Amino acid sequence: MVSKRKPPSSNGSAIVGAAKSPSDQPDILAAETETSYRQPQGDGGETHQTANAEVETLTTQQGIPISDDQNALRVGARGPSLLEDFHFREKIFHFDHERIPERVVHARGFGVHGYFELTKSLADVTRADLFQRVGEKTPAFVRFSTVAGSKGSFDLARDVRGFAVKLYTKEGNWDLVGNNIPVFFIQDAIKFPDLIHSVKAAPDRGFPQAQSAHDNFWDFASLSPESFHMIMWIMSDRAIPRSFRFMEGFGVHSFRFVNAKGKSTFVKFHWKPKLGLQSVLWNEAVKINGADPDFHRRDLWEAIKGGHFPEWEFGVQLFDDAFADRFEFDILDATKIIPEEQVPVQIVGRLVLDRTVDNFFAETEQVAFCTQNIVPGIDFSDDPLLQGRNFSYLDTQLKRLGSPNFTHIPVNAPRCPMAHFQQDGHMAMKNPKGRANYEPNSWGALGGPRENPERGFTSFPAEVAGPKARMRSESFADHYSQARQFFISQTPIERKHIGDALTFELSKCERPDIRARVVSHLLNIDVALARRVADGLRLELPEPAKAARPTRQDLPPSDPLSILKHPKSFAGRKLGLLVTDGADAKLVKALIEAVEKAGAVYEIVAPYIGGVVLDDGVMLAAAQKIDGGPSVLYDAVAIIASETGAADLAADATARDFASDAFAHCKFIGFTDAAMPLLEKAGVAEALDEGCLRLSSGKDAAAFIAACAELRYWPRELTVDLDA
Numbered sequence: 068m069v070s071k072r073k074p075p076s077s078n079g080s081a082i083v084g085a086a087k088s089p090s091d092q093p094d095i096l097a098a099e100t101e102t103s104y105r106q107p108q109g110d111g112g113e114t115h116q117t118a119n120a121e122v123e124t125l126t127t128q129q130g131i132p133i134s135d136d137q138n139a140l141r142v143g144a145r146g147p148s149l150l151e152d153f154h155f156r157e158k159i160f161h162f163d164h165e166r167i168p169e170r171v172v173h174a175r176g177f178g179v180h181g182y183f184e185l186t187k188s189l190a191d192v193t194r195a196d197l198f199q200r201v202g203e204k205t206p207a208f209v210r211f212s213t214v215a216g217s218k219g220s221f222d223l224a225r226d227v228r229g230f231a232v233k234l235y236t237k238e239g240n241w242d243l244v245g246n247n248i249p250v251f252f253i254q255d256a257i258k259f260p261d262l263i264h265s266v267k268a269a270p271d272r273g274f275p276q277a278q279s280a281h282d283n284f285w286d287f288a289s290l291s292p293e294s295f296h297m298i299m300w301i302m303s304d305r306a307i308p309r310s311f312r313f314m315e316g317f318g319v320h321s322f323r324f325v326n327a328k329g330k331s332t333f334v335k336f337h338w339k340p341k342l343g344l345q346s347v348l349w350n351e352a353v354k355i356n357g358a359d360p361d362f363h364r365r366d367l368w369e370a371i372k373g374g375h376f377p378e379w380e381f382g383v384q385l386f387d388d389a390f391a392d393r394f395e396f397d398i399l400d401a402t403k404i405i406p407e408e409q410v411p412v413q414i415v416g417r418l419v420l421d422r423t424v425d426n427f428f429a430e431t432e433q434v435a436f437c438t439q440n441i442v443p444g445i446d447f448s449d450d451p452l453l454q455g456r457n458f459s460y461l462d463t464q465l466k467r468l469g470s471p472n473f474t475h476i477p478v479n480a481p482r483c484p485m486a487h488f489q490q491d492g493h494m495a496m497k498n499p500k501g502r503a504n505y506e507p508n509s510w511g512a513l514g515g516p517r518e519n520p521e522r523g524f525t526s527f528p529a530e531v532a533g534p535k536a537r538m539r540s541e542s543f544a545d546h547y548s549q550a551r552q553f554f555i556s557q558t559p560i561e562r563k564h565i566g567d568a569l570t571f572e573l574s575k576c577e578r579p580d581i582r583a584r585v586v587s588h589l590l591n592i593d594v595a596l597a598r599r600v601a602d603g604l605r606l607e608l609p610e611p612a613k614a615a616r617p618t619r620q621d622l623p624p625s626d627p628l629s630i631l632k633h634p635k636s637f638a639g640r641k642l643g644l645l646v647t648d649g650a651d652a653k654l655v656k657a658l659i660e661a662v663e664k665a666g667a668v669y670e671i672v673a674p675y676i677g678g679v680v681l682d683d684g685v686m687l688a689a690a691q692k693i694d695g696g697p698s699v700l701y702d703a704v705a706i707i708a709s710e711t712g713a714a715d716l717a718a719d720a721t722a723r724d725f726a727s728d729a730f731a732h733c734k735f736i737g738f739t740d741a742a743m744p745l746l747e748k749a750g751v752a753e754a755l756d757e758g759c760l761r762l763s764s765g766k767d768a769a770a771f772i773a774a775c776a777e778l779r780y781w782p783r784e785l786t787v788d789l790d791a
Contacts, residue, residue, distance in 0.1 A: 140155065141535075141537075146449055163466055172214050173210075173212040174220075178208060179371060181209060183416055183417070184203070185200065185416045192385060207232055212229035223352040225278065231436045232245075238442045240479075242440040244460075246319060250300065252293070254402055256455020280576075293546050304346035304564055309702070312370060313344055318335060321335055321448040322446065323446040326444070329527075332386070334383050334385055339381075341378040341417075344633045345778055354699045379418040380418075381414065381417060382412035408623070434478045441524075469494070470494045490504055558629055573586075587610060636776055638665060641668050642704070643700065643704040643725075657764070657765035658705055670691055674722075704736055726745055730783070736759045
């Protein structure tokens, strides 16, 4: 049965792994939520903008006037989308075909092979074959990506990261096409072309590229209040991850598990990195993009080639209709999460990436993910964004790959038996054998495959009812409460970064009214944040934006939403070891041993790519010349220099940048006394703090690497940032 969205209550039935809602929780949803609403703009108007004498009427490409461009046609306020919605079909069809040959979104990607291993059976909640037998491995292909930039853009844009997983199960391919952020900007897929158009390069000038810091994006966002939970995430450090290996993945939407008895359980999917979470600073990201625009690609390639296979735990949040009815928000709303404190994530498997592609074009470029690719035991919810994605992806693959036979490409082909009557078409690699190419037929065993009611996929028979109309459920109307919850869940330094990011992005907007409109929304999230951004822009605080629902103040902080509240480790990280001729060989050896013991890696950076001769007369090969190995490429740095070598480095601008950038980016710095002239010239000698450790012995080396497990010395930022 479909959930009827009753008001939250404290006496609902128990759910799988979820806590009950507090009994004194205020009811901010309407008693009857099967109604629609018009979303407010930041200026108190409506997103539904009506044409007048000065503005022409919006039409389809056939000239048909459009009454509502904000909502797809569906059955009831929370029901499934309808195939007859010609306006949405035309809009998304045209959008899907706007680019050739690269993807419209997620164009810059990097794919690798691996496997999924089940560690806990889910046979009680799903009949999906890959979730039955503990220890069984399912082949996988994973593609990480950025959303907004072209194929030729850089890796460390401030952007959402795609986290798409193709699992080659024994009952067909399952594509879990997610992101590194668990929510999205919009609630209805009909707005996806508008969202992407707003963030892409402006059509009249072809720039800016791979960035959201411009008027068009913030104009759209400030007129779409539903986007502000996602705005908090992309303005946080989540949008500039240190590596694909150090970021989470999410299925975003609510899906269904269906077991062998036909019982449905709602599910949300999570990928949690075994190496923990880590991001970079914005100033650091800008410099990394200049030093190595392929930073994320190279990192994943080198990790796998070095035998350091990235691994994620696979987790599920399971809940039933009773929880969906009493949850504070709508589980069909893609702009909302379900906090892990309310429904804990159960770890049931692991994803290991252990093989790079043989050919980038054949695999990474030609892989085709489709959200509608699910297997028996998994089904969709009526999430309107998910429904639209299911409708859209086949169009996208046809445009990109030129044929309905894209499943014949090896990376897309199932690794289980296939039997069907689909034939011919452009680039058909094989056709069904025999006389019959239709069904039903009377040719018996020679007539080809037949349907199988026992094994075949069946949709969960959810009941739907309601008027056929363009509407959005009233239960989708709270746009700020979870945005506030995300913000207050961050540590003080993370909150500062969100404020800094908003100030930077809005400083690139030419129109003051757009800046003010954004700040008016921030006032509904956190007044201190809004004031910080307004002060950074020299802007008078506007009136708060009109809210369809008041911001809840009772939602508690949630630690899993913070990067810095997760466990930390130096494993999988990289030390930049700047060395000169005559450096202490024993100390260098001790550092290398400590790094390897911690499960990390290192690179030798030297004045010459040919390497250096240490004080024991041994030549040490270099991986980077100082000009090509800036400190932004490393998680921590150590400077082991002789007196002569340090004097030479102190005279070199790039060497001074190596030290000053590491300090400004709050990295742990190890140094010998002989290296002090470089630190003095770099302007950091007088500011040395507890994140800067002197190195003179093997014991010091071990202590330094142990300290690096904290990844950054954050107290320093308040001393090096003008905005602090």
